Amino acid sequence: MMKSLGAILALALAGLQLLAIAVVVFSSYFTSERTLLEHARTQMVDVGTNVIQHTKWFMSPARSAAELSTALASNQIIRREERENLEGLLFQQLRSAPQFAGAYYGDEAGNFVYVKRQDENVYLTKIVDVAVSARTRTKFIKRSESFDSLEWFFDPEDRYDPRSRPWYREAKAYRNSIWTDPYIFFTSQSPGITAATPVVGFDDRVQGVVGVDIEIRELSSFLSQLRVGKNGAAFILNRNGDVIAHPDPDLLITQTNDGGLSFPSIDTLDDPIARAAFGNRLSGDGVALDGLIQSDFEHQGQQFVSLIMPFGLDDIPWTIVLYAPENDFIGTIKENRTQNTLIAVAVAAMTALLGLALANKIHAPVRAFAVRSALISQGEVNPKDPMPTTYKELENANTTLVNEISQRRKTEAEYRLAFEKASRGMVHIESTTGRLLRVNESFSKLLGFSEEELVGTTFQSRISADDQDTLDEFEDRISGHASFGFEAKVIGKDGSPIWISLNGIFFQADADGGTYIVATIDDITQARASEEQIETLHREIAHYSRQEMMGELATGLAHELNQPLTAITQNVDAADYILGHAPDKVPDVKGLLNEIDQQAHQAADIIRALRALVRKDENIPDDFDIRELLVQARRLVRSDARQHAIDIVLVRGEDLQVRAVRVQIAQVVVNLLRNAIEAIAESDSNARKITVSVQSTDKFARVNVEDDGPGIADSLRLFSPFETTKSDGMGLGLSISKTLIEANGGEIWHEHSVKGTRFSFTLPLKGMDDG
Amino acid sequence: MDDGQFVFLVDDDADIRGSLARALGLRGYVVRPFASAQDFLENYEQDLSGCLLLDYGMPKMDGLQLQKRLNDMGSPLPVIFITGHGGVPESVEAMKMGAVDFLEKPFKQSVLIERIEAALETDRRRRAVDMQISGIVTRFQSLTDREKEISLLLATRPGQNSSKEIARQLGISPRTVDHHRARILAKMDVATVAELVETSLKAGLVSDHDV
Numbered sequence: 001m002m003k004s005l006g007a008i009l010a011l012a013l014a015g016l017q018l019l020a021i022a023v024v025v026f027s028s029y030f031t032s033e034r035t036l037l038e039h040a041r042t043q044m045v046d047v048g049t050n051v052i053q054h055t056k057w058f059m060s061p062a063r064s065a066a067e068l069s070t071a072l073a074s075n076q077i078i079r080r081e082e083r084e085n086l087e088g089l090l091f092q093q094l095r096s097a098p099q100f101a102g103a104y105y106g107d108e109a110g111n112f113v114y115v116k117r118q119d120e121n122v123y124l125t126k127i128v129d130v131a132v133s134a135r136t137r138t139k140f141i142k143r144s145e146s147f148d149s150l151e152w153f154f155d156p157e158d159r160y161d162p163r164s165r166p167w168y169r170e171a172k173a174y175r176n177s178i179w180t181d182p183y184i185f186f187t188s189q190s191p192g193i194t195a196a197t198p199v200v201g202f203d204d205r206v207q208g209v210v211g212v213d214i215e216i217r218e219l220s221s222f223l224s225q226l227r228v229g230k231n232g233a234a235f236i237l238n239r240n241g242d243v244i245a246h247p248d249p250d251l252l253i254t255q256t257n258d259g260g261l262s263f264p265s266i267d268t269l270d271d272p273i274a275r276a277a278f279g280n281r282l283s284g285d286g287v288a289l290d291g292l293i294q295s296d297f298e299h300q301g302q303q304f305v306s307l308i309m310p311f312g313l314d315d316i317p318w319t320i321v322l323y324a325p326e327n328d329f330i331g332t333i334k335e336n337r338t339q340n341t342l343i344a345v346a347v348a349a350m351t352a353l354l355g356l357a358l359a360n361k362i363h364a365p366v367r368a369f370a371v372r373s374a375l376i377s378q379g380e381v382n383p384k385d386p387m388p389t390t391y392k393e394l395e396n397a398n399t400t401l402v403n404e405i406s407q408r409r410k411t412e413a414e415y416r417l418a419f420e421k422a423s424r425g426m427v428h429i430e431s432t433t434g435r436l437l438r439v440n441e442s443f444s445k446l447l448g449f450s451e452e453e454l455v456g457t458t459f460q461s462r463i464s465a466d467d468q469d470t471l472d473e474f475e476d477r478i479s480g481h482a483s484f485g486f487e488a489k490v491i492g493k494d495g496s497p498i499w500i501s502l503n504g505i506f507f508q509a510d511a512d513g514g515t516y517i518v519a520t521i522d523d524i525t526q527a528r529a530s531e532e533q534i535e536t537l538h539r540e541i542a543h544y545s546r547q548e549m550m551g552e553l554a555t556g557l558a559h560e561l562n563q564p565l566t567a568i569t570q571n572v573d574a575a576d577y578i579l580g581h582a583p584d585k586v587p588d589v590k591g592l593l594n595e596i597d598q599q600a601h602q603a604a605d606i607i608r609a610l611r612a613l614v615r616k617d618e619n620i621p622d623d624f625d626i627r628e629l630l631v632q633a634r635r636l637v638r639s640d641a642r643q644h645a646i647d648i649v650l651v652r653g654e655d656l657q658v659r660a661v662r663v664q665i666a667q668v669v670v671n672l673l674r675n676a677i678e679a680i681a682e683s684d685s686n687a688r689k690i691t692v693s694v695q696s697t698d699k700f701a702r703v704n705v706e707d708d709g710p711g712i713a714d715s716l717r718l719f720s721p722f723e724t725t726k727s728d729g730m731g732l733g734l735s736i737s738k739t740l741i742e743a744n745g746g747e748i749w750h751e752h753s754v755k756g757t758r759f760s761f762t763l764p765l766k767g768m769d770d771g
Numbered sequence: 772m773d774d775g776q777f778v779f780l781v782d783d784d785a786d787i788r789g790s791l792a793r794a795l796g797l798r799g800y801v802v803r804p805f806a807s808a809q810d811f812l813e814n815y816e817q818d819l820s821g822c823l824l825l826d827y828g829m830p831k832m833d834g835l836q837l838q839k840r841l842n843d844m845g846s847p848l849p850v851i852f853i854t855g856h857g858g859v860p861e862s863v864e865a866m867k868m869g870a871v872d873f874l875e876k877p878f879k880q881s882v883l884i885e886r887i888e889a890a891l892e893t894d895r896r897r898r899a900v901d902m903q904i905s906g907i908v909t910r911f912q913s914l915t916d917r918e919k920e921i922s923l924l925l926a927t928r929p930g931q932n933s934s935k936e937i938a939r940q941l942g943i944s945p946r947t948v949d950h951h952r953a954r955i956l957a958k959m960d961v962a963t964v965a966e967l968v969e970t971s972l973k974a975g976l977v978s979d980h981d982v
Contacts, residue, residue, distance in 0.1 A: 559828060561855075563784050563855055563876070566790075566792040566876040567789075569878070569879075570790030570791045570880070577794065578797065581797075595790070639855075642783065642830055735951075
């Protein structure tokens with residue numbers, strides 16, 4: 001089924017539109033998405049860097065304070081012995097930065113001065129003096145903001161020794177400023193970190209260590225205020241993987257098994273998104289990263305982008321991790337994408353409707369033209385009528401079409417005239433049935449019917465019903481697909497037989513495969529009659545020739561027949577005489593009777609052989625034993641042969657049945673044998689022999705008659721009438737033989753053999769179709 | 772029949788030879804069969820008496836050719852042709868050459884016997900005549916030259932040739948002629964001149980038109 005032009009246009013327009021929009025929308029979406037994500041990552045790096053800077057800034061005063069105190073201590077600006085001054089120095093340091101939780105100094109002897117924030121505007125000093133008794137060794141002083149002593153007391157139970165603390169040991173061992181790992185301050189239960197700096201004396205020995213505690217809870221609140229995307233967050237890990245800063249500071253303190261407090265490891269942090277953001281990057285060495293890692297991850301069906309960024313500072317081995325949901329950055333364009341897609345579909349639908357309308361408008365003139373073409377070809381509209389308004393291309397097509405149509409009409413008219421007035425018979429035959437679709441005057445006249453009487457009847461009905469062969473052949477021809485020609489006998493209206501020659505060509509009738517045959521028909525009755533006459537003449541000549549041959553053979557045959565008859569009369573006489581006059585020889589009579597019997601059969605054989613030649617020629621092929629025929633033929637010429645002392649040898653061989661008209665073949669064989677006898681008789685040759693042999697070749701039996709005669713001159717055209725070597729012959733024998741053999745589907749030829757001449761002929765074997 | 776006469780049979784057909792020889796043999800004929808003319812010629816001796824049953828159509832040398840050969844040889848053997856062909860021209864030719872008969876195969880045995888008998892009789896008689904003639908010739912040879920001359924004159928024109936006439940022709944006396952005549956008659960064993968004439972004719976010494 002052909003599709004309508006309108007539908008194709010509409011669908012194509014809509015489809016193309018949809019495709020174009022989809023390409024633009026998606027391409028723009030993906031580009032934007034990539035750009036935005038790229039931007040998000042950059043932003044995260046900026047935020048990370050910002051956090052690192054902030055942390056540095058946040059922590060650096062502690063270090064400066066420690067180092068300043070150390071400088072003062074080591075430069076003897078503040079003598080260690082003057083604890084009041086040392087406390088004042090530490091007090092001032094503590095007040096210089098709100099994030100400081102405490103400042104202190106411990107020395108090699110175990111003395112310790114410690115100032116820390118107690119409550120708001122209240123400070124607490126702890127002084128350990130190893131030189132006094134245990135009862136007063138540890139003294140606590142509460143002071144106001146202005147360093148006034150509010151109260152003081154001893155704690156005899158306190159056994160604090162600064163030299164055993166990690167900050168002291170580490171700074172002493174390192175002999176330089178150090179940061180301790182973050183830890184939870186015992187007193188405030190806040191996360192913090194200590195900056196410790198050793199005081200080295202002139203003797204290059206560590207005298208003591210200055211420490212400044214700084215609470216890093218502030219870092220967590222800083223992180224909580226930090227904007228990472230809309231819903232993102234950041235947290236900080238220590239080198240061992242402990243989370244030391246997190247927007248939710250409550251998550252940072254966990255109880256250890258021994259009742260102490262510690263930071264949670266990232267692996268155990270009660271924040272699944274944070275855990276997912278860091279992933280499984282914690283190794284046995286803690287957090288060991290080469291550089292920053294930009295990554296993304298999925299948590300509970302939501303897509304996140306993440307940044308893991310080491311601080312890159314020697315003394316602060318921390319790592320900040322930032323993450324934010326993707327949608328914080330590209331949520332809007334995702335929404336936008338859905339909207340755009342909907343818009344695209346709507347536009348495509350509108351375009352399709354528009355296309356349909358447009359196509360209809362374009363198509364209308366084409367349709368009008370198509371209708372007109374159909375009407376023209378049906379002859380309902382004159383091609384010369386004005387065209388409906390249409391396109392230039394269609395106008396050109398119309399011109400061509402009009403020309404074609406008028407040309408076709410002209411051709412049709414010419415063909416009709418040629419068909420109807422042709423001097424030869426012409427018919428159209430339906431190939432499947434043999435029905436006559438159209439006949440012309442000549443054909444009707446030939447059969448004697450009117451055209452009306454013939455059209456619609458089958459061609460087969462013109463063939464005589466008992467002529468099955470012709471009927472079969474015709475049916476066979478029209479069911480094939482090749483052009484054909486054949487001759488047949490049809491019956492005229494008056495019942496007279498008419499020989500026709502029919503030549504047919506197949507034509508395609510219509511698209512669904514029906515064919516018809518256009519056939520020309522010639523009356524060949526006259527030619528046929530002549531052919532038949534010629535054939536009859538041939539047969540008559542053969543017949544007369546055979547009769548003549550019979551006449552020529554008669555003398556020899558009479559002799560041949562008289563021989564056994566004579567022997568019989570003699571034997572009868574002998575028997576008669578014995579019975580009458582020689583009773584003693586009566587037993588011999590039986591032998592005589594046997595001989596008589598044999599001789600009578602010999603005579604009968606001769607008669608039979610004779611009958612093979614005098615049998616009426618019905619011209620009907622029959623199956624017969626060729627050897628038997630050769631034996632009989634030899635019989636017929638034996639008298640002649642004996643006359644000339646010629647042996648006719650029949651070579652033993654297989655028995656072959658051939659299919660031919662027997663009497664005709666007998667005539668040929670006798671003719672060949674007689675020729676051979678004459679050839680030898682006229683020569684002085686001592687070898688007087690004729691050899692007859694039979695052999696089978698494929699589908700034929702081949703008979704050879706070979707004589708030892710002088711041979712035949714090459715110049716002689718054998719098998720042609722009136723060519724002869726004989727003084728008294730007409731030269732018809734071989735010519736007739738050739739006609740007869742060929743009529744029986746065989747061939748006859750001559751060749752020089754070793755000794756003389758050999759004639760050979762073939763005949764189809766029994767059961768072999770000679771067609 | 773048993774006076775030393777043979778029935779010679781020449782036929783190339785073994786059946787014919789066998790049956791004919793047997794049938795004739797039973798009747799007491801002494802049959803000598805031959806398969807071919809050559810065969811016969813090799814075995815035949817002229818002084819054998821009898822007749823020849825000769826097949827007309829035979830390979831190589833046919834009956835007619837054999838008859839001619841026998842004639843050439845001066846054989847007196849009477850020939851009866853037996854033929855399967857029976858063509859008129861052949862029979863005429865054969866009869867011209869002195870065949871006694873020409874029988875067409877198959878023939879009635881009685882006819883054949885009759886012909887054989889006739890031929891044998893002819894042969895017998897001819898042989899008797901031959902004997903007579905050879906006697907006459909022998910006697911004639913015993914005459915002197917003058918006697919031969921006179922006897923021929925006598926035999927040629929017995930009526931007109933008187934002693935006187937002969938004497939005048941020869942230039943001798945009539946008495947001498949008479950004398951010679953008596954001697955001739957005595958030597959030739961005849962009684963009269965008429966008998967001399969007959970004998971001379973019989974022996975072929977003179978011919979009819981001479982008389």
